Amino acid sequence: DTGVSQDPRHKITKRGQNVTFRCDPISEHNRLYWYRQTLGQGPEFLTYFQNEAQLEKSRLLSDRFSAERPKGSFSTLEIQRTEQGDSAMYLCAASGRGLGETQYFGPGTRLLVL
Amino acid sequence: DQQVKQNSPSLSVQEGRISILNCDYTNSMFDYFLWYKKYPAEGPTFLISISSIKDKNEDGRFTVFLNKSAKHLSLHIVPSQPGDSAVYFCAASAPGGTSYGKLTFGQGTILTVHP
Numbered sequence: 001d002t003g004v005s006q007d008p009r010h011k012i013t014k015r016g017q018n019v020t021f022r023c024d025p026i027s028e029h030n031r032l033y034w035y036r037q038t039l040g041q042g043p044e045f046l047t048y049f050q051n052e053a054q055l056e057k058s059r060l061l062s063d064r065f066s067a068e069r070p071k072g073s074f075s076t077l078e079i080q081r082t083e084q085g086d087s088a089m090y091l092c093a094a095s096g097r098g099l100g101e102t103q104y105f106g107p108g109t110r111l112l113v114l
Numbered sequence: 115d116q117q118v119k120q121n122s123p124s125l126s127v128q129e130g131r132i133s134i135l136n137c138d139y140t141n142s143m144f145d146y147f148l149w150y151k152k153y154p155a156e157g158p159t160f161l162i163s164i165s166s167i168k169d170k171n172e173d174g175r176f177t178v179f180l181n182k183s184a185k186h187l188s189l190h191i192v193p194s195q196p197g198d199s200a201v202y203f204c205a206a207s208a209p210g211g212t213s214y215g216k217l218t219f220g221q222g223t224i225l226t227v228h229p
Contacts, residue, residue: 004157031215042118042203042219043158056216091157093217101146101207101215105157 003029004094004106012112013082020078021109023092031096032075033103034067036060037089049075050096082113117141118206120220127227133191135223137204140185144206148217149178149189152201161202162189194227201225 003026013019025032030051035043046065048056051072061067064082069075079086089110093103119138127133135149145166150158164171164178164187171178177190191198204220 006157033215033217035217040221042205042221043217045216045218048214048216050214055214093157095215102148102160102163103215103217104160105150108155108157110155 004092004104006090006092006106006109008109009107010110010112012114014114015082015084017082018078018080019082019111020076021090021092021111023075023077023094023106025074025092025094025106027073029094029096029104030072031094031103032069033093033095034075034077035091035093037091037108038087043091046077079111082111084113087111087113116221117144118204118218118220120202120204120223122223123221124224124226127194127225129196129227129229130193133189133194133198133225133227135189135191135202135204135225137187137189137220138185139187139206141206141208141218142185143208144218145209146207147178147180147187148205148207149176150203150205151198152203152222158203191225194225196227196229199225199227 005024032049034046037043049069064080089108091108092106095103148163149161152158201222205217
């Protein structure tokens, strides 16, 4: 158990709809990352939070994507006006505060946009 | 620009033998390297890591070797077990700044260990 949970595990939506994913790390994880993985590729970095501050966003994160981490605890990733190209596994990882630099991943949310 | 490359898409090994997975990188700023294992429909599971100040790190059946001059690392699994069958990802990070800890992953290598 990595201590990182994600919800939902699977999401099927129609093109144009908005979706929101949630990631819950344990309190020791002050650093939180979102990645996206498509078939046959390794995970790609999307964004990074240190506590509640969003410190970096990848250029992969278009204007339709927004992430938040209120109070430095759980995080949400929202995709507005979904497109078929958004279909992927969205992974959350956390690290920090005595746990070192190793990032521990949650189980991921598999998104399918029809 | 693929900064971390795993050039072997797949590897097949007999149970009990050694599995060697390879990874090359181009960014000389990378100073921390990790290997993750991933099963379908699950998140990556951390296996082992190595800092650039070392050239070897060992944890049970897993050993990671780092050759900084060649910008190459490898993961050795000895002995290989059928339960090791999974996709293995190499990842790297560079120090400091607003990108702290951001991981760059390779494309993955599918390891199959036959009984």
